[in-house]
Amino acid sequence: MSETIKVDIWSDVQCPWCYIGKRKFEAGAALFDGDVEVEYHSFELAPDTPVDFAGSPIDYLSERKGIPVAQVTEMLARVTGIAESVGLHYDYDSVHQTNTVISHELLHYAKAHGRQLDMKERLLKAYFVDGRHVGRIEDLADLAAEIGLDRADVVRALTAHEYLADVKADVAQANAYGIQGVPFFVIDGKYGISGAQDPEAFAGALRQAQADQNETAAAGENR
Amino acid sequence: MTDVTAVPVAAVSVAAVPAPRVAPFIQLLGQSGAGSCEGDSCGI
Known part of the structure; x- marks a missing residue:
């Protein structure tokens, strides 16, 4: 019998593909016949973003990247449509662009209290769907209280x-692994999946890790 | 149900979107070019 497959996921709270990837991974894990343990890890996409950025995500992307507003609008509409396809109702009109480092600290706090997965889901929904602020301590504490934390x-x-x-x-571990973009999934410490791939890709990787475990166990029994 | 087999890094790197350059002990699976964010760019 194989052991639990550990999946380490590097992700940022304000990464649209990370929330989409989370849903696709969850769908893939549901296709997998085995136990999976997930641990989220911090990745800061834009660590120099101010906590209270005065403007919308469209302002942020157009000013920061120099992309025309019309093009940014089109890009956000596209990712919103893809999010919708996995059941996520992104509302970019209400998003508060911010610095996510403290939200990552909260995710580690939640992990220490056995609630990391619930906190991750709450933070992503707060940012992309609910228009909540995920950069200020008081706002983050409200979100933490909503999932039952003190x-x-x-x-x-x-x-x-x-x-x-x-x-x-x-972040240092991500650098050591060579991870440059998120979401990034490391399965059983040896298989990597980059991006919001389809559920079958995740299910297949989990099966492969399981097969490796079974092979290793069988080799041990034959010694 | 389609089973996903291991895809060597060299194979996926010839796709239109290059595969990430990850540590050698990590073997990349799946397709390259899936939606992801790098820096403050999300390829959206």
Whole structure:
């Protein structure tokens, strides 16, 4: 009998493909006949973004990347359509562009309290669907409380930046792996999947990791 | 159900979108060119 397959996922809260990829991975894992353990890791796509960026995502992308507003609008419409295809209702008109480092600290806090997966889902939905701010401590504490975490303790931990070193360690690990974009999935420490791929790609990789485990176990029994 | 087999890095790198240059102990699976964000660009 094979063991649980560990999947490490590097992701950022304000990455549209990360939320889409999360849904596709979940669909792939549902196709897989085995146990999967998921751990999310921090990746900061734009660490120099101010917490309170004065403008919309369209302003941000057009000013920062120099892309014409019409083209940005078209790009966001496209990714919104792809999100819709996996059941996610992105609302870019209400998105608050921000710095995500503290939201990553919150994800590490949640992991330490056994709630990382719920926190990840809540943060992504808060940013892309609900128009909530995911850069300020008080707003993040509200979101943490919504999944049952101790609001006051979250404020304390985030104010003290207790988990900042863990965020930076994740970023360093991503660099060591050569990860340049997210979402990025590392399956059983040896297989990598880049981007929001189709569910079958994830299911196939999980099956391959399972087959490897079974092969290793069989080899051990034959010694 | 389609089974996804291992795709050597050299094979996926010839696609229109280059495969990420990951550590040698990680073998890339799946297709290259799936939606992802790099820096503040999301290829959208």
